[in-house]
Amino acid sequence: MTNTLNFLLAGVGGQGTILASDVLVNVGLAAGYQAKQAEVHGMSQRGGSVTSFVRWGKTVYSPLVGAGEVDVYLAFEVAEALRNLGQLRRGALAVVNMQAIKPVTVTSGGQPYPDDDRLRAKIAEVTDQAVYVDGERIAAALGNARAANVVLLGALSALIERSGLAPELTPDDWLRVIAGRVPAKYVELNRQAFGAGREAVGEGQQLS
Amino acid sequence: MIESPNPVVRMLSGDEAVARGAWEAGVAVASAYPGTPSTEILEEFARFPNVYAEWATNEKVAVDVAIGAAYAGKRALATMKHVGLNVAADAFMYASMTGIEAGLVIVTADDPAMHSSQNEQDNRTFAKFARVPCLEPSDSQEAKDLTVAAFELSEQFDTPVLLRLTTRVCHSTSAVRLETGSWKLEESADDESPIPNPQSPIPKFPRNPAKYVMVPGNAIKRHPVIEARIRAVAEYAETCPFNRVEPGDRALGIITCGIAYQYAREVFPTASVLKLGMTWPLPERLIRDFAASVDRLIVIEELDPFIEEAVRLMGIPCEGKRIFPLVGEFDPRVVRESAINAGLLPGDLHVALTGVDVGQLPARPPVLCPGCPHRGAFYVLNKLKVLVNGDIGCYTLGLIAPLSAIHTCGCMGAGIAVAHGAAKAGSPEHHVAVIGDSTFFHTGIPALANVVYNQSPVITIIMDNRVTGMTGQQENPGSGHTLQGRPAPRIELEPLVRALGVKHVKTVPAYHVEEIEKTLREYLKLDEPAVLITEEECALLPSARKRWVPLEVLDNCNGCTLCFRIGCPAILKSDELDEKTGRPKALIDASLCTGCEVCAQVCPRDAIRFR
């Protein structure tokens, strides 16, 4: 790996972003990198936005990533995907979960919520390395929509592999870390979710 | 792969690392009041074997408890968010005067950028104010190491030590080597959590009034002692391993500390750096020598120019806040941009922004959760258009539209007394103070006693959800169990309030909107103190979750929108319009609805029912 790899995760409280970034930082460690993670989860419980940075590298100082320096984007929700888009460098990798969680300002406050076309158009302005995944639907088909975060991690792992950005890493590194972080009875579900995420970007899903 | 048992390396947050450090240092008693970003320290520490950990009722109590343990000869820890130290300041100051028998460390978790706080005060000033050493880690490994060091320092110099964290240290994760520290370990199957030996017997509590009874005659003799002590610590600071020079290019020298060190290293990889792990007292000779070794000296520190001013007072020219912001937190970009603007780095920004314009996005403010028992009372307060002096907790979210029913909120425990003051000033309206159960135990009780003693017609609503909700459902004296899961007596609010002498006291189930309205209307006619306790456990507690049953909207909904006025995230505008009015009908998101029925009670057409 040259220098550092900077991840940004963005979503809404309750979507499993915290577990996902915990997995990411530990995958970095398992691959032999220095790894750091920073998150703000003060109000997440109350449906607020949650963002979290993860960094891997030979030497990592700051846990935060400055605007414009995000290399890999994992967006869990449509409006949040747009909200944090300005943080990306041009050509960043992005996995975008096509879930819409409308805040009260939309559901009863009447503010407009961005549609999918706008999302794709704006992301295309920044990068041609984005994939779109319906993590919830894929996870629900496996029996538990809450595993959507691991579906996304699966997709992310495939994308990183393809990019050659972290050649030290194998899918097993990811699975081992995930297995160590979920209750024993959910290990198999999460393993399937991870695989389904990889399939979702490997099969059929074109890089847009 | 770093998987070998020796040394064990774990990714820990700064908070978890402090907890681990406290355990490795042999802390026996830890007391805290929750507060972001410090809360996880005690939650984590409480899980270690052979330790005592508790939620105190407030930060002053927590520090007094820790002082008591440290006087009794056991290492003790008190943790809090930055504003908690304001509450605990009195105790902190006398602890400095008396010193201790065993190590005493106070952790303050400051919150630059106010991610979850009412201000961004820089608590290093408290260390200077109290003549107490201040340690500041820059990552999780240092958080653990400096915690251990803080206890040694405390005992070596007979002083409390302030360990200052900031949000980005508390809530960032980085690798930490685990050690077994000062515990004498027994062989254990699991290398990671060795079980410490039973603790040594408690030494006799000191009978040393000259040191521990701070009457003026004794205190006057202690003051020179603590001044000499801080000078001795300053001498130690000259060679202490946490203050280190990282030599580099002589053109630029940077003095830095805490998380700012990481940004400094990232932005100025070749500069000379003086990294201070102890930011009070400062090592004057070390700083002088460092300054002499570089052409230009700058200080990179978040918030106050704390080091900068001290360096200037030494007569050493340096720049700091002229270049870097005084307000908010740093990140690598903030530091880089500031440096470019000051000519410290060449012209262009290292990375260009894409400049993408994403257009208008809907705000996503934090809101009261679906099923929150605070919602009904706020709906009524808004309906009655009364003046509300609020307080700090989940219920502060009653501020947000459409509930819009909080008019002041400053610090914990303020609301009741602010209402009283306004009433005494002749405010022409009835003032209602709203306070949560944990906040009432924290600092609300003295304020209510004052209302009774000095008689004002303040109406106090205690929103009793049986937990300290805002910070993540911690236990409190009304919960019935402790931090470490032991059963505890539940302190009931109504008898307590009656015992204070309030004549008008009523406890109402928090979901009974009509009953709340009726009671408040009665109270508004009174000219005496009155208290309404709205009671219902927090909807996020596991026991409450079991009772969740979603509601649905029936066909007779005519889109009147009244149910939107309770601001529940589970109530949506549907695509279906009412034929007569043309307004969208309501729709309930079954995945969010808990079935609290507050909406059903405000619906004039009985159009909301259980599924």
Ligand SMILES: Cc1ncc(C[n+]2csc(CCOP(=O)(O)OP(=O)(O)O)c2C)c(N)n1
């Ligand atoms: C002095 C101080 N300590 C701690 C905090 C952090 N804090 C904010 S609200 C709150 C607790 C509120 O609990 P409660 O009063 O029961 O209300 P709830 O959130 O449950 O509605 C705490 C601990 C603070 N803001 N100030």
